[in-house]
Amino acid sequence: MSGPAVLPDPAGEGATPGAVRYPSHWRRPPLISDGRLRWAIYAGVLVYLVVGIGAVEVNWGRLSEGWERGLRFLGGFVEPDFISRWDDIRAGLIESLTMTLTATVVGVVISIPVGIGAARNIAPSPVYLACRALIALSRSLQEIIVAILFVAMVGFGPLAGFLTLAFATIGFLAKLLAEDIEDIDAAQVEAIRATGAGWWQVLDYGIRSQVTPRLIGLSLYRLDINFRESAVIGIVGAGGVGATLNTALDRYEYDSAAAILILIIAIVLVTEYVSGWVRARVQ
Amino acid sequence: MAIQQPPDGPIWRKRTTPQSLALWFGWLLLVLLFILAWEAMTRNQIWAFVWDAPEQAADLFGRMVPPRWSYMDQLWVPLWDTINIATLGTLLAIVLAVPVAFLAARNTTPSPLLVRPIAIFIIVASRSVNALIWALLLVAILGPGLLAGIIAIALRSIGFIGKLLYEAIEEIDTRQVEAIRATGAGPAQVLDFGIVPQIMPAFAGITLFRWDINIRESTVLGLVGAGGIGLQLKSSVDSLAWPQVTLIFIAILATVILSEWVSARVRAALI
Numbered sequence: 001m002s003g004p005a006v007l008p009d010p011a012g013e014g015a016t017p018g019a020v021r022y023p024s025h026w027r028r029p030p031l032i033s034d035g036r037l038r039w040a041i042y043a044g045v046l047v048y049l050v051v052g053i054g055a056v057e058v059n060w061g062r063l064s065e066g067w068e069r070g071l072r073f074l075g076g077f078v079e080p081d082f083i084s085r086w087d088d089i090r091a092g093l094i095e096s097l098t099m100t101l102t103a104t105v106v107g108v109v110i111s112i113p114v115g116i117g118a119a120r121n122i123a124p125s126p127v128y129l130a131c132r133a134l135i136a137l138s139r140s141l142q143e144i145i146v147a148i149l150f151v152a153m154v155g156f157g158p159l160a161g162f163l164t165l166a167f168a169t170i171g172f173l174a175k176l177l178a179e180d181i182e183d184i185d186a187a188q189v190e191a192i193r194a195t196g197a198g199w200w201q202v203l204d205y206g207i208r209s210q211v212t213p214r215l216i217g218l219s220l221y222r223l224d225i226n227f228r229e230s231a232v233i234g235i236v237g238a239g240g241v242g243a244t245l246n247t248a249l250d251r252y253e254y255d256s257a258a259a260i261l262i263l264i265i266a267i268v269l270v271t272e273y274v275s276g277w278v279r280a281r282v283q
Numbered sequence: 284m285a286i287q288q289p290p291d292g293p294i295w296r297k298r299t300t301p302q303s304l305a306l307w308f309g310w311l312l313l314v315l316l317f318i319l320a321w322e323a324m325t326r327n328q329i330w331a332f333v334w335d336a337p338e339q340a341a342d343l344f345g346r347m348v349p350p351r352w353s354y355m356d357q358l359w360v361p362l363w364d365t366i367n368i369a370t371l372g373t374l375l376a377i378v379l380a381v382p383v384a385f386l387a388a389r390n391t392t393p394s395p396l397l398v399r400p401i402a403i404f405i406i407v408a409s410r411s412v413n414a415l416i417w418a419l420l421l422v423a424i425l426g427p428g429l430l431a432g433i434i435a436i437a438l439r440s441i442g443f444i445g446k447l448l449y450e451a452i453e454e455i456d457t458r459q460v461e462a463i464r465a466t467g468a469g470p471a472q473v474l475d476f477g478i479v480p481q482i483m484p485a486f487a488g489i490t491l492f493r494w495d496i497n498i499r500e501s502t503v504l505g506l507v508g509a510g511g512i513g514l515q516l517k518s519s520v521d522s523l524a525w526p527q528v529t530l531i532f533i534a535i536l537a538t539v540i541l542s543e544w545v546s547a548r549v550r551a552a553l554i
Contacts, residue, residue, distance in 0.1 A: 028476075028480075031483070031553075048370075049374075052367045052370065052371055053371065055363070055364065055429070056371070056428075056429045056430055056433065057428065057430075059426065062425065062426040063426075066424045066425040066426060069424045070424045070425075073420070073423075073424060094323060095324065098320035098321070098323045098324040099324060101316060101317065101320045102320050102321050102324060105313070105317050140536060140539065140540075142499055142503060142535075144415070144503040144506065145503065145535070148520055148528075149343070152339070152343055153336045153339045153340050153343065154332055154333050154336045154339070155329065157327065158324045158325075158328075159324070159328050159333065162324060228411070228413055229413070231413065231416065232413045232415045232416060235415060235419070235506060236506065242416070245416065246419060246507075249420070252423070254423075257420075257423075261412065261416070264411070264412070264416075265408060265411045265412065268411035269411060272411075
């Protein structure tokens with residue numbers, strides 16, 4: 001917005017009166033070009049920060065107490081205690097791992113037809129809308145909230161966790177699969193159809209071969225995510241190692257909690273590494 | 284007499300025999316693993332609870348509607364807290380993640396052998412622990428309240444923002460950096476004029492994206508005592524006040540949709 005005449009020449013000298021004055025220094029253009037809007041946004045951010053930070057009540061006495069606890073917790077990481085609660089930890093980890101695997105397999109199996117139904121280029125309109133609605137429902141509800149509902153329906157334990165993770169997998173995988181199917185090379189489908197192939201044959205030879213590598217990659221990625229989530233949903237009673245962690249922290253057993261966290265991080269790293277390696281080979 | 288002569292060479296097949304055997308074996312392994320996992324998972328399951336799940340679901344639904352609209356009066360403050368947790372947590376995460384990203388990017392790190400692995404480790408450790416677990420730890424250490432929630436969101440977001448930002452830094456156009464350096468600019472000036480303008484759009488996009496996710500995550504942090512609307516959710520679930528739970532779900536859903544709309548608008552305006 002600033003033309004040459006608006007900017008004052010900082011040097012001043014050599015400017016003949018009446019001539020157009022050009023700036024002698026380059027200044028980078030601001031992110032938001034409208035000056036008034038820019039200052040309004042700065043002021044708004046400042047006001048928000050004052051109000052927002054003011055709303056945070058900090059109990060300094062509790063914090064200084066927390067400092068000592070934090071140090072004890074760090075000490076727990078230096079000397080994690082795997083032994084005294086090992087039975088609980090093992091049971092929790094087995095629940096988490098079995099939940100992860102079964103939920104991923106079932107979720108993938110269900111999300112394939114849903115994903116096909118949610119692809120605009122191959123599904124009829126009513127099926128498309130129904131599948132998209134299912135995907136939107138699954139994506140907008142958070143895992144923890146779904147877990148609360150499933151625990152209320154089928155009771156505490158890994159089955160509720162399994163249902164939660166499978167449901168979340170459908171929203172994630174079916175959406176990405178549907179987008180992948182919508183992006184496929186139409187010429188190949190056309191070619192298969194031109195040979196006189198029926199709907200199933202078009203699906204098998206024209207579409208499946210194009211989306212399989214990505215489907216495998218996404219499934220492995222979801223396996224990864226499901227394990228991370230399985231460590232959390234135990235907090236609301238849906239089984240897994242999260243419940244064990246919650247108990248350990250409630251009892252102030254920081255060394256056991258540190259051991260569980262180390263195991264979670266290690267398993268996440270291993271699954272991430274393995275799934276990344278497989279994905280790189282498949283795609 | 285045969286009408287078609289078989290070709291001289293081997294007949295074309297998609298996979299060689301060892302390949303198809305390996306594939307078949309892989310599927311067999313997956314099925315076996317699935318059955319084993321299912322067995323282990325459902326060993327202690329009381330199936331009577333599962334068979335009446337449809338009745339339970341119908342019963343639950345009957346108790347959840349209609350939502351108790353009058354409860355909304357008590358939800359405005361927790362909702363405001365939730366938004367504060369997400370926003371202040373994202374701001375704190377930016378402050379912490381930007382230096383980590385510059386230390387982790389191959390082309391800006393001061394030492395690829397010493398500093399880079401540490402920065403990468405910070406990013407990985409932050410990413411592999413869910414915000415709810417961070418909140419669980421921080422509530423145990425700092426006590427319940429908004430502060431634990433803000434720090435939990437920040438700690439989880441460091442990994443996310445740091446990873447995407449350092450990848451953006453590694454992908455910049457080196458010729459612009461070269462050109463700035465050729466004018467005699469020092470390292471800080473190269474950073475300011477050569478690198479930062481190139482990553483600004485990516486940075487804005489990443490931050491908005493993470494803010495959006497953080498709004499979702501902060502709605503449930505209260506389940507472990509870290510402030511926000513999750514506190515009301517937990518007390519309503521624990522006291523089986525299902526009409527209130529429905530209203531909280533509606534409030535959460537509305538907040539999430541609103542935040543998505545805001546971030547989409549801001550993104551469109553900025554980028």
